Amino acid sequence: EVQLVESGGGLVQPGGSLRLSCAGSKFTFSSYWMNWVRQAPGKGLEWVASIKQDGSEKYYVDSVKGRFTISRDNAKNSVFLHMNSLRVEDTAVYYCASAPEVVPGPADYWGQGTLVTVSS
Amino acid sequence: QTVVTQEPSFSVSPGGTVTLTCGLSSGSVSTSYYPSWYQQTPGQAPRTLICSTNTRSSGVPDRFSGSILGNKAALTITGAQADDESDYYCVLFMGSGIWVFGGGTKLTVL
Numbered sequence: 158e159v160q161l162v163e164s165g166g167g168l169v170q171p172g173g174s175l176r177l178s179c180a181g182s183k184f185t186f187s188s189y190w191m192n193w194v195r196q197a198p199g200k201g202l203e204w205v206a207s208i209k210q211d212g213s214e215k216y217y218v219d220s221v222k223g224r225f226t227i228s229r230d231n232a233k234n235s236v237f238l239h240m241n242s243l244r245v246e247d248t249a250v251y252y253c254a255s256a257p258e259v260v261p262g263p264a265d266y267w268g269q270g271t272l273v274t275v276s277s
Numbered sequence: 278q279t280v281v282t283q284e285p286s287f288s289v290s291p292g293g294t295v296t297l298t299c300g301l302s303s304g305s306v307s308t309s310y311y312p313s314w315y316q317q318t319p320g321q322a323p324r325t326l327i328c329s330t331n332t333r334s335s336g337v338p339d340r341f342s343g344s345i346l347g348n349k350a351a352l353t354i355t356g357a358q359a360d361d362e363s364d365y366y367c368v369l370f371m372g373s374g375i376w377v378f379g380g381g382t383k384l385t386v387l
Contacts, residue, residue: 216374
Protein backbone atom coordinates (compact mmCIF):
# COMPACT_ATOMS: atom_id res chain seq x y z
CA GLU A 158 0.00 0.00 0.00
CA VAL A 159 1.20 3.50 -0.86
CA GLN A 160 2.75 5.32 2.07
CA LEU A 161 3.35 9.05 2.46
CA VAL A 162 4.98 10.38 5.60
CA GLU A 163 5.26 14.10 6.28
CA SER A 164 7.71 15.75 8.64
CA GLY A 165 9.09 19.17 9.46
CA GLY A 166 6.10 20.85 11.06
CA GLY A 167 6.34 22.85 14.25
CA LEU A 168 5.97 26.23 15.89
CA VAL A 169 7.43 29.23 14.07
CA GLN A 170 7.14 32.97 14.54
CA PRO A 171 5.45 35.19 11.97
CA GLY A 172 7.91 36.02 9.22
CA GLY A 173 9.85 32.84 9.82
CA SER A 174 10.60 29.88 7.57
CA LEU A 175 10.00 26.17 7.63
CA ARG A 176 10.63 23.25 5.27
CA LEU A 177 8.18 20.38 5.13
CA SER A 178 9.20 17.01 3.75
CA CYS A 179 7.15 14.09 2.51
CA ALA A 180 8.68 10.67 1.91
CA GLY A 181 6.85 8.29 -0.36
CA SER A 182 7.19 4.53 -0.52
CA LYS A 183 5.61 1.45 -2.08
CA PHE A 184 4.86 3.18 -5.36
CA THR A 185 6.81 4.56 -8.30
CA PHE A 186 7.19 8.06 -6.87
CA SER A 187 8.73 9.58 -10.00
CA SER A 188 5.64 8.72 -12.07
CA TYR A 189 3.17 10.86 -10.13
CA TRP A 190 2.28 14.48 -9.70
CA MET A 191 2.60 15.40 -6.03
CA ASN A 192 0.60 17.94 -4.08
CA TRP A 193 0.35 19.73 -0.76
CA VAL A 194 -3.07 20.37 0.78
CA ARG A 195 -3.62 22.17 4.08
CA GLN A 196 -6.36 22.45 6.65
CA ALA A 197 -6.54 25.29 9.15
CA PRO A 198 -7.92 24.38 12.59
CA GLY A 199 -11.66 23.76 12.35
CA LYS A 200 -11.71 24.70 8.67
CA GLY A 201 -11.94 22.93 5.31
CA LEU A 202 -9.32 21.66 2.92
CA GLU A 203 -7.27 24.03 0.79
CA TRP A 204 -5.07 22.97 -2.13
CA VAL A 205 -1.67 24.66 -1.77
CA ALA A 206 0.73 23.49 -4.47
CA SER A 207 1.39 20.87 -7.16
CA ILE A 208 4.53 19.63 -8.89
CA LYS A 209 4.83 17.57 -12.06
CA GLN A 210 6.67 14.26 -12.19
CA ASP A 211 9.93 15.77 -13.41
CA GLY A 212 9.56 19.06 -11.52
CA SER A 213 9.16 21.05 -14.74
CA GLU A 214 5.75 22.45 -13.78
CA LYS A 215 4.74 23.90 -10.44
CA TYR A 216 1.49 25.57 -9.42
CA TYR A 217 0.43 27.44 -6.30
CA VAL A 218 -2.66 28.90 -4.68
CA ASP A 219 -2.53 32.69 -4.90
CA SER A 220 -2.18 33.18 -1.15
CA VAL A 221 1.24 31.46 -1.06
CA LYS A 222 2.74 32.57 -4.38
CA GLY A 223 6.13 34.16 -3.87
CA ARG A 224 6.40 32.75 -0.33
CA PHE A 225 6.18 28.97 -0.75
CA THR A 226 8.17 26.75 -3.10
CA ILE A 227 7.39 23.13 -3.91
CA SER A 228 10.22 20.86 -5.01
CA ARG A 229 10.97 17.17 -5.28
CA ASP A 230 13.87 14.72 -5.28
CA ASN A 231 12.86 11.61 -7.18
CA ALA A 232 16.07 9.83 -6.21
CA LYS A 233 14.95 10.10 -2.58
CA ASN A 234 11.22 9.63 -3.29
CA SER A 235 10.54 12.92 -1.55
CA VAL A 236 8.63 16.13 -2.08
CA PHE A 237 9.20 19.32 -0.14
CA LEU A 238 7.42 22.53 0.70
CA HIS A 239 9.69 25.44 1.48
CA MET A 240 7.71 28.07 3.37
CA ASN A 241 9.02 31.60 3.86
CA SER A 242 7.51 34.79 5.29
CA LEU A 243 5.05 32.71 7.25
CA ARG A 244 1.85 34.34 8.46
CA VAL A 245 -0.52 33.48 11.27
CA GLU A 246 -3.06 32.44 8.64
CA ASP A 247 -0.68 29.74 7.37
CA THR A 248 -1.32 27.80 10.58
CA ALA A 249 -2.70 24.44 9.47
CA VAL A 250 -2.15 20.73 9.15
CA TYR A 251 -0.26 20.22 5.91
CA TYR A 252 -0.97 17.03 3.98
CA CYS A 253 1.15 15.56 1.24
CA ALA A 254 -0.83 13.76 -1.46
CA SER A 255 -0.02 11.78 -4.56
CA ALA A 256 -2.17 12.43 -7.59
CA PRO A 257 -4.22 9.69 -9.24
CA GLU A 258 -2.39 7.56 -11.77
CA VAL A 259 -4.65 7.68 -14.79
CA VAL A 260 -7.14 10.51 -14.28
CA PRO A 261 -6.63 14.16 -13.30
CA GLY A 262 -6.93 15.04 -9.64
CA PRO A 263 -5.00 16.68 -6.81
CA ALA A 264 -5.00 13.67 -4.52
CA ASP A 265 -5.43 9.95 -4.41
CA TYR A 266 -3.25 8.81 -1.51
CA TRP A 267 -2.68 11.05 1.52
CA GLY A 268 -0.13 11.29 4.28
CA GLN A 269 -1.13 11.68 7.91
CA GLY A 270 -0.28 15.39 7.95
CA THR A 271 2.12 17.63 9.84
CA LEU A 272 1.01 20.62 11.94
CA VAL A 273 2.47 24.04 11.28
CA THR A 274 1.73 26.69 13.89
CA VAL A 275 2.65 30.29 13.16
CA SER A 276 2.48 32.33 16.34
CA SER A 277 4.49 34.80 18.36
CA GLN B 278 -13.36 34.90 -7.90
CA THR B 279 -15.32 31.71 -8.46
CA VAL B 280 -16.32 29.86 -5.32
CA VAL B 281 -16.96 26.12 -5.13
CA THR B 282 -20.22 25.52 -3.28
CA GLN B 283 -21.37 22.58 -1.18
CA GLU B 284 -24.29 22.09 1.18
CA PRO B 285 -23.03 22.91 4.71
CA SER B 286 -24.86 19.97 6.18
CA PHE B 287 -27.06 17.05 5.24
CA SER B 288 -28.66 14.16 7.03
CA VAL B 289 -29.61 10.66 5.92
CA SER B 290 -31.29 7.73 7.60
CA PRO B 291 -29.40 4.46 7.99
CA GLY B 292 -29.90 2.44 4.81
CA GLY B 293 -31.00 5.48 2.89
CA THR B 294 -29.60 7.26 -0.12
CA VAL B 295 -28.17 10.75 -0.15
CA THR B 296 -26.77 12.93 -2.92
CA LEU B 297 -24.30 15.68 -2.08
CA THR B 298 -23.57 18.34 -4.68
CA CYS B 299 -20.65 20.51 -5.73
CA GLY B 300 -21.36 23.64 -7.71
CA LEU B 301 -19.92 26.93 -8.80
CA SER B 302 -20.92 30.40 -7.66
CA SER B 303 -20.89 31.30 -11.33
CA GLY B 304 -21.34 28.77 -14.09
CA SER B 305 -21.88 25.06 -14.41
CA VAL B 306 -19.70 22.13 -13.41
CA SER B 307 -18.82 19.73 -16.21
CA THR B 308 -16.47 16.79 -16.55
CA SER B 309 -13.82 19.28 -17.65
CA TYR B 310 -13.55 20.37 -14.03
CA TYR B 311 -12.49 16.80 -13.10
CA PRO B 312 -14.45 16.84 -9.82
CA SER B 313 -13.08 14.68 -7.01
CA TRP B 314 -14.60 13.77 -3.67
CA TYR B 315 -13.02 13.11 -0.28
CA GLN B 316 -14.28 11.83 3.05
CA GLN B 317 -12.82 13.01 6.35
CA THR B 318 -13.60 12.12 9.94
CA PRO B 319 -12.40 14.34 12.80
CA GLY B 320 -8.69 14.05 13.52
CA GLN B 321 -8.01 11.90 10.47
CA ALA B 322 -6.46 12.52 7.09
CA PRO B 323 -8.87 12.74 4.17
CA ARG B 324 -9.72 9.60 2.23
CA THR B 325 -10.21 9.78 -1.52
CA LEU B 326 -13.55 8.45 -2.74
CA ILE B 327 -13.95 9.61 -6.33
CA CYS B 328 -11.59 11.14 -8.91
CA SER B 329 -12.43 12.80 -12.20
CA THR B 330 -16.23 12.74 -11.86
CA ASN B 331 -16.84 9.00 -11.42
CA THR B 332 -13.63 6.98 -10.96
CA ARG B 333 -13.68 5.27 -7.59
CA SER B 334 -10.39 5.21 -5.71
CA SER B 335 -8.90 1.86 -4.75
CA GLY B 336 -10.91 0.06 -2.09
CA VAL B 337 -13.90 2.38 -2.16
CA PRO B 338 -17.16 0.43 -2.11
CA ASP B 339 -19.60 0.87 -4.97
CA ARG B 340 -22.08 2.43 -2.52
CA PHE B 341 -20.23 5.61 -3.39
CA SER B 342 -20.68 6.97 -6.90
CA GLY B 343 -19.96 10.24 -8.67
CA SER B 344 -21.73 11.96 -11.51
CA ILE B 345 -22.76 15.25 -13.05
CA LEU B 346 -26.35 16.18 -12.17
CA GLY B 347 -27.63 19.21 -13.96
CA ASN B 348 -25.06 21.95 -13.48
CA LYS B 349 -23.28 20.37 -10.51
CA ALA B 350 -21.05 17.45 -9.64
CA ALA B 351 -22.69 14.95 -7.35
CA LEU B 352 -21.66 12.28 -4.86
CA THR B 353 -24.32 9.67 -4.17
CA ILE B 354 -24.13 7.36 -1.18
CA THR B 355 -26.53 4.42 -1.18
CA GLY B 356 -27.26 2.17 1.79
CA ALA B 357 -25.92 4.76 4.22
CA GLN B 358 -24.11 3.34 7.23
CA ALA B 359 -23.26 4.85 10.59
CA ASP B 360 -19.60 5.16 9.70
CA ASP B 361 -20.48 7.25 6.65
CA GLU B 362 -21.03 10.09 9.12
CA SER B 363 -18.17 12.38 8.08
CA ASP B 364 -17.26 15.59 6.33
CA TYR B 365 -17.26 15.37 2.56
CA TYR B 366 -15.24 17.68 0.33
CA CYS B 367 -15.25 18.18 -3.41
CA VAL B 368 -12.52 19.80 -5.47
CA LEU B 369 -12.62 21.25 -8.97
CA PHE B 370 -9.93 22.00 -11.53
CA MET B 371 -10.01 25.68 -12.46
CA GLY B 372 -7.37 25.54 -15.18
CA SER B 373 -3.77 26.75 -15.16
CA GLY B 374 -2.88 24.04 -12.69
CA ILE B 375 -5.20 25.38 -10.00
CA TRP B 376 -7.53 23.26 -7.84
CA VAL B 377 -10.19 24.71 -5.54
CA PHE B 378 -11.95 22.82 -2.75
CA GLY B 379 -15.50 23.40 -1.68
CA GLY B 380 -16.26 24.27 1.91
CA GLY B 381 -17.37 20.73 2.75
CA THR B 382 -20.61 19.04 3.74
CA LYS B 383 -21.12 17.60 7.21
CA LEU B 384 -23.15 14.41 6.78
CA THR B 385 -25.12 13.06 9.70
CA VAL B 386 -26.53 9.54 9.69
CA LEU B 387 -29.53 9.30 11.97
